[in-house]
Amino acid sequence: MSTAFRLSQRAAWAEGQPISDLMAQALANPDLISLAAGFVDQETLPVDATRQAVDALLTDPPDAQAALQYGTTPGYLPLREALLDRFLASNPVPHPVSTRQVVVTAGSNQLLHLVAETLLNPGDIVLCAAPTYLVFLGTLNNLGARSLGVTSDQQGMIPEALEDTLQGLEKTGDLARVKAIYLVPYFDNPSGATMTAQRRAEVVRLAKRWSRGHRIHVISDCAYRELKYTGDDEPSVRCFDEEGDTVIVAGTFSKSFSPGIRVGWGILPEDLVDPVCNQKGNIDFGSPNFSQHLMAKVLELGLFEPHVERLRVEYHRKLRCMLEAADEFLGPLSGVHWAAPSGGLYVWVHLPESVRTGPQGRLFDVAIGEGVLYVPGQFCYPREGEPVRANTMRLSFGVQSCPRIRAGLESLARAIAIVQRGES
C-alpha cells in the first residue's frame, strides 16, 4: 500500500506541457514528416569541427584537466571574454559591458529560467509578443507568473500596442506586477519576425519610462541571430540601453553550432549578476565545464565562423524550398497566407479564421493522417492579452530535406483542402 505524495505548487504549475504531447505524436508515427520540431538539421552538425576542438583541448594535459574539473558558477572566463568580444564587435553599446556581466549557462533556456526565477514572484507579469516562444511560456507558467501578449506584426512587438497594454495595466492596478518585456527580436520563434532598430529603441524607451517604483527589464532572446540569410543585421536591443540597466541579452550556440554541447549565455545588467549566479549555484552548481572549454576552443581555433557560414547557406536553401512549396501548394488555397522570414528556422502560417489548427480541431488529425505534423499556433500565445489566433501554425524548415519539406507542404495543403471542403 503506497501513500500518495503531494506535489509542490511549482510541480502542479508545470503539468500538461503541450510540446510533450506533440513529441509523443511524432514518436508514435515515425513515418510522419515533422515540420514541428525546432531541432537543427542533423546532417549539418559540426562533427569535424568538434573533433578538431576536442583534439586540441585534450592534447595539453593541464588544459584537458582544467576542462574536466569543476568550473565556476558564472562560467569559464576565456569563453566569457570571447563572447563579450564577439558581442561588442557588432554592437556599439552606449553603456560599457564588462566580462563580469557575461554568465554562461546550459543553453539559453537555462539563462531565461534563471532570470525569470530571479525577477518573478507568482502573479508577476511578463509582456510578450503574441505569438511568442512557447518554451518560455512554459517556464513562466511553471513559476506561477502571468504571460500577457502584446499585439505584434511582421516587425515583432508593436510599441504603440505595448504602451496601450501598459496603460491598461496601470488602470487595473497591475502595473506594479509587470517585471519584464520578453522579445525574440531576430527571426522570432514562431513568427519569423525581425524587429526594426526603431522598434527596439522604442521598446527600451517604454520599459524605462514605465519603470515606476521598480525597474521593468527587457529580455532580448537572440537564439537565432547568427542564422541570418538576407537583409542587414540589426543592432542588439542592448544598443538602446543608455544606462545599461534594463536590457538582458540571451544567446546560445545551440542553433548556430550544436544543441548537444549546450552552451548558452546571458549579458546582464551589473546588479543582476550576483542574484542570477546565486540561483545558478543552487540549481546546478555550475554548467558543464567541459562543454564551455570545448566551445572556447572552437572559437579560438576559428572553427565557428566557417561552420555558421555553411549553416546559413544550407538553411537559406531550405527556407527557399519551403517558400517555393508554400507558393505552389498553399498559394492556391483561399485565406492562407504567410510571410518570408529573413533568417531563423520558422515560417508562420495563417489559415482562414474558420480553421482550427489545435489538437481539438479537425485539421490536426487530418494532417497526421496525410503524413505531416506542425506546431499548432495556439501553443505560442501568452495566456492573457492579445487573443489566441487558433487558425495559425508554425512550420519549421530546419530538420527535413528539401524533398520532404516539399512533400510535407503538399500533404498539409491536401489536409487543409479536406477540412475546408468539410470532408474527413
Added chain:
Amino acid sequence: MSTAFRLSQRAAWAEGQPISDLMAQALANPDLISLAAGFVDQETLPVDATRQAVDALLTDPPDAQAALQYGTTPGYLPLREALLDRFLASNPVPHPVSTRQVVVTAGSNQLLHLVAETLLNPGDIVLCAAPTYLVFLGTLNNLGARSLGVTSDQQGMIPEALEDTLQGLEKTGDLARVKAIYLVPYFDNPSGATMTAQRRAEVVRLAKRWSRGHRIHVISDCAYRELKYTGDDEPSVRCFDEEGDTVIVAGTFSKSFSPGIRVGWGILPEDLVDPVCNQKGNIDFGSPNFSQHLMAKVLELGLFEPHVERLRVEYHRKLRCMLEAADEFLGPLSGVHWAAPSGGLYVWVHLPESVRTGPQGRLFDVAIGEGVLYVPGQFCYPREGEPVRANTMRLSFGVQSCPRIRAGLESLARAIAIVQRGES
C-alpha cells in the same frame, strides 16, 4: 538615473552563500593550502579515457551527430540503461525499477534541485543528518524550505533521534510539512559517516510509518559511493523500499570520473518521474546531450572501472596521509578528535568546545595567517533541530598532494595551539 529592481522572493532567499565567501578567501590568498574545496584531484582527471571515448564517439558520423543534437528531457536511453544495469548489479531491490525511472541530470546537484522543486513548498521541512551537505542546505534555503537537523554519529543519522524528531513535529503540528528525509549514506559530506544496513532499513521504515496523509520520501545522495577504500559495500537505501515508492537515489560521475563532464542521475519512484521531468523541461530543456553520450561511451568501452580503481588507490593513499598527519600534529592537542572514514573525500574534526571555527571566530583568521583554509563546520548544519557545533571543521584530502596535506595539518595544529594559548 537607474530605477532599482525588485528581486523575487526566491532571489532574496538565495542571498549570502557562505561557500562563495570561502572561495573568495582562497582566491585572494593563492599561497593558502586549501583543505576546504571538495574538488577532485586535478592530476587524476581522466584525460586519456575521455580522449578514447570522444574518438570513438566522433568516428561514427551518425553517432557523432546524435551526440551533437538535442536530447530528450529524461536523458540518453543507452546511458540510462547502463546506469540501471550497474545499479541493479550491486543492489538487489525488492521492488522492480525500470529504465523510465532513471533521469539524467547535470550533476547530482541538479537532480537534488529538481526533486526539491517538485516536492517542496515554502515552509516545508526536510530532515537531514546534522551535519549534512552544505550545498543542499543552500538549495533548500533557496526554495524557502526548512532544513531540520537530526542527531547523527559515525554511522550517520540515528533512527531513534529521527523518530524523536518526528514525534516532536507531530506535537507541534508540523508533521504535515515534513516532505523528505535527506541522507548521504556513503562517506557523508562532511562527516565521513557511512550508514549501516540496519540504519538504512530503519530510516526507510520510519519514513513509511510516519507517512500519514502524504508520503515522506527518503533522498539517498550517493555522490561518493564509488570512492570506497576499506570495508564492505553497503546495500543501497533503495533495497529497503519494499513498495519502491519512498526512496529517491541520486548519483553522479562528478567524483568518480569528471565533474567537468557533469553527468548525474536519479532513480525515482515511478510516480515522481513525470513531475520531475516537467520541471526539468522548463529549467534547462534537457541536460547536455554530448556529455551523456560521452559517459555512455566511457561505460561501453570499459574505461570507467579501471579509472575509478586508480582513483580509489590514489585517494586512499591521501586519506592515509591526512590521518597520519592528523595523528602527528592534531593528536597531541587536547580535546581535538576525528574519525577515519572508509571512503569519500572528507575528515570531520571536533575541536574543544571553546574554539569557534567560523569566520567570526579567531581560529579562521589565524589559520589563514598560518597558510591553511578549512570549511567551518557551522556551514554544514541545518537551520533548525540539532544545535550547531561551532567547534567543528571539514577537511578535504581530495585536492592537495601528500606533502601539502601534511603541511596543511601542521599549520592547522599551530593555529589551534595559538588560539588555545590565547595569543593572536
